[in-house]
Amino acid sequence: MNIEQIIQEAQNAGFTLVAPLDIKTITMMPEVRKMCEVNKCDAYGSNWACPPACGTLEEGSDLISQYKSGIIVQTTGQLEDDFDSEGMMETAKKHDENIRRFIEEFRKKYDTKMLPLGAGGCRICKKCTYPNEPCRFPDSMIYPMEGLGILVSDVCIKNNVPYNHGRGTLTYVGCCLFA
Numbered sequence: 183m184n185i186e187q188i189i190q191e192a193q194n195a196g197f198t199l200v201a202p203l204d205i206k207t208i209t210m211m212p213e214v215r216k217m218c219e220v221n222k223c224d225a226y227g228s229n230w231a232c233p234p235a236c237g238t239l240e241e242g243s244d245l246i247s248q249y250k251s252g253i254i255v256q257t258t259g260q261l262e263d264d265f266d267s268e269g270m271m272e273t274a275k276k277h278d279e280n281i282r283r284f285i286e287e288f289r290k291k292y293d294t295k296m297l298p299l300g301a302g303g304c305r306i307c308k309k310c311t312y313p314n315e316p317c318r319f320p321d322s323m324i325y326p327m328e329g330l331g332i333l334v335s336d337v338c339i340k341n342n343v344p345y346n347h348g349r350g351t352l353t354y355v356g357c358c359l360f361a
């Protein structure tokens with residue numbers, strides 16, 4: 183698998199920025215996991231991909247250790263002002279669509295195991311089955327980076343990728359790890 187080719191394919195999927203990710207720069211921090219408990223995104227305790235259902239920090243670390251390389255993917259949108267909730271939702275939707283498009287294309291072309299990490303709870307289903315029924319698509323669920331204890335800005339900085347693209351913009355960040 184050629185990482186340059188994968189980057190091109192992720193760009194084709196619609197991301198505004200794609201860059202190689204050095205897997206060794208991923209650090210899982212208990213304090214990031216702790217922030218999930220504030221439940222700003224409404225996914226804590228209501229999604230199989232989020233804490234507490236996604237497992238302990240150690241289990242997350244074991245999961246990440248199965249992968250050898252990766253890419254950082256970003257979707258940046260323009261906002262009319264700091265309160266442009268419509269623009270924020272539209273950018274989040276685009277990021278979700280980009281990541282799903284990339285996963286679909288990747289899985290059509292490669293046998294390599296891939297772990298997509300996104301922003302916020304997994305939104306593959308309209309309503310997550312948690313906690314009453316098992317996850318409908320355990321092989322496709324998208325774990326949030328923060329839910330695994332990964333500080334998004336830290337990963338961007340360590341891989342020389344801008345995290346903030348300036349006033350009037352909003353950036354959603356994810357990554358895809360390859361075995």
Ligand code: SF4
Nearest residue numbers: 230304307310317318
């Ligand atoms: S795939 Fe569906 S059931 Fe599974 S974590 Fe995602 S939203 Fe929940």
